[in-house]
Amino acid sequence: MTEKAPKTGYDCIVVGAGLSGLIAARNLKREGLKVLVIEAQNRIGGRMVGKLLPSGQWIDQGGQWVGPTQHRFLNLLNEYHIKRFASPSEGLKVLVFDGKRYEFNGFFQGYHEGDPPGVSDEEWNDAINAWNRFKKLSDDLPQGHPHFGDDIEKLDSDTLARWISDNTKTPFGNWYFSYMCRAVGFSGPSEPKEVSLLHALYGEKVASQSEAPEAELLHGGAGQIPSLIAKELTSCIQLNEPVYTIKHADDFVEVVTQKGSYKAHSAIIAMPPHLAGHLLYEPPLPALREQLTQRIPMGTCCKILVTYPTPFWREKGLAGIAIGNNKWVELAADSSDPETGVGVIAAFVSCDRYRKWQNLSSSERKESVLSDLAIYFGSPAMSPTTYEEVNWPRNSYTGGGYTAYMPPGVWSSMGQALSPAIGPIHWAGTEMSDVWPGFFEGAINSGELSASNVLLSLSNLKQSYSK
Numbered sequence: 001m002t003e004k005a006p007k008t009g010y011d012c013i014v015v016g017a018g019l020s021g022l023i024a025a026r027n028l029k030r031e032g033l034k035v036l037v038i039e040a041q042n043r044i045g046g047r048m049v050g051k052l053l054p055s056g057q058w059i060d061q062g063g064q065w066v067g068p069t070q071h072r073f074l075n076l077l078n079e080y081h082i083k084r085f086a087s088p089s090e091g092l093k094v095l096v097f098d099g100k101r102y103e104f105n106g107f108f109q110g111y112h113e114g115d116p117p118g119v120s121d122e123e124w125n126d127a128i129n130a131w132n133r134f135k136k137l138s139d140d141l142p143q144g145h146p147h148f149g150d151d152i153e154k155l156d157s158d159t160l161a162r163w164i165s166d167n168t169k170t171p172f173g174n175w176y177f178s179y180m181c182r183a184v185g186f187s188g189p190s191e192p193k194e195v196s197l198l199h200a201l202y203g204e205k206v207a208s209q210s211e212a213p214e215a216e217l218l219h220g221g222a223g224q225i226p227s228l229i230a231k232e233l234t235s236c237i238q239l240n241e242p243v244y245t246i247k248h249a250d251d252f253v254e255v256v257t258q259k260g261s262y263k264a265h266s267a268i269i270a271m272p273p274h275l276a277g278h279l280l281y282e283p284p285l286p287a288l289r290e291q292l293t294q295r296i297p298m299g300t301c302c303k304i305l306v307t308y309p310t311p312f313w314r315e316k317g318l319a320g321i322a323i324g325n326n327k328w329v330e331l332a333a334d335s336s337d338p339e340t341g342v343g344v345i346a347a348f349v350s351c352d353r354y355r356k357w358q359n360l361s362s363s364e365r366k367e368s369v370l371s372d373l374a375i376y377f378g379s380p381a382m383s384p385t386t387y388e389e390v391n392w393p394r395n396s397y398t399g400g401g402y403t404a405y406m407p408p409g410v411w412s413s414m415g416q417a418l419s420p421a422i423g424p425i426h427w428a429g430t431e432m433s434d435v436w437p438g439f440f441e442g443a444i445n446s447g448e449l450s451a452s453n454v455l456l457s458l459s460n461l462k463q464s465y466s467k
């Protein structure tokens, strides 16, 4: 490839047009800065992406839920007049454990409410007691990103799997915690054997299931949001242009793609850490940052969206929320918008289950998912209107989902290199955030923070531009 002459000068180049990059760019543009957003894919939004089905029903292929303490995201929804509805939860939930199926009038996902699911008292108490011990350890962590300190190092030397086996007595208690790690909380998702105990505790502290992050859904889906933000960024976004190289000096960056190179006073790299690590930096980044990004894998999951003419499970008094140690699907959740009347189930195949499942043929994969849904909700689950797999680990510009997680030893030995800017290079993306990392809320937080840091460092230059 022959390098072309730099095209033009910008105040800031944002690499990655996911929610975080879009928010950063929008905020900088609102301050009058000259901004360019460069996106690798043929669309904006990254992990915030939707699709309109022929039935008129939207599905969210990436994230979809919002919770009551995610204030930045709620403000954004209000700003764009996006209406929310309670995540459908009325009726009996289903638990399948070791082949037994329970319908129960309660809920448990870290915190619990209502009736327990019908497993024995010993099993239930085992799960809840372990959860309470875990929650206490999590609450006791210091604020912010975990860094140094004896306690931190000890917690970071263990896997969550070790802690689970030390702290549960029954197979149910053990599975329940493992399920939490694979399907719901602590970011990732990951197998408990893959993740640092410290990271799991930190995940629960800063993105707590007890704050009900899956409380509400959006009419029209989260996937509508990127283009609303981008309205303020017309002609500032370039698609289909993967960034390869970042050349940098004190107050200067040159961002190189296959199509050209672009000069600016600063850059915001708004993508998951391992992808930021894929870029070539000239001169090289400090050793700690280079090695850190080699050690932050993305979680492993496929999101499967299955639609039906109606939410048929409600006729049987079921809520459409099911969890269990089925062969493939450990979590399925009713995502039907009451305004369309279409039945939508979001199902997840994660971690070790995913790694086996993705080897099956496409018809075997579909059959296996629908069979598990039929165990949860009954035989009508076998006859969907549409079936859609969103295979996040196959997307090279994301590398997995929902988000990244830390294996043992990473936070305590190099975590301090995660978020600080390096010269004119600033880092954004939900993984940078110390509130709700892995969620839309964290993406907005890190986008906002990176924009204000850029503003701060460019304030002198901005004055000279406005003269």
Ligand SMILES: Cc1cc2nc3c(=O)[nH]c(=O)nc-3n(C[C@H](O)[C@H](O)[C@H](O)COP(=O)(O)OP(=O)(O)OC[C@H]3O[C@@H](n4cnc5c(N)ncnc54)[C@H](O)[C@@H]3O)c2cc1C
Pocket: 015, 016, 017, 018, 019, 020, 021, 038, 039, 040, 041, 044, 045, 046, 047, 048, 061, 062, 063, 064, 065, 066, 241, 242, 243, 244, 270, 271, 272, 275, 301, 302, 303, 392, 397, 398, 400, 401, 402, 403, 428, 429, 430, 431, 437, 438, 439, 440, 441, 443
């Ligand atoms: C299946 C799934 C379910 C989820 N559920 C929820 C949920 O219910 N609620 C919630 O709050 N969150 C959820 N999340 C998480 C949420 O979607 C993310 O936290 C958020 O969208 C991340 O935004 P981001 O901007 O940080 O990163 P991304 O959206 O990953 O954006 C990064 C961007 O960088 C681009 N890029 C990568 N490499 C390059 C390159 N070399 N050059 C240029 N551009 C590049 C990518 O194409 C992408 O557009 C879910 C995620 C997934 C995958």
Ligand SMILES: [Mg+2]
Pocket: 277, 278, 279
């Ligand atoms: Mg590298």
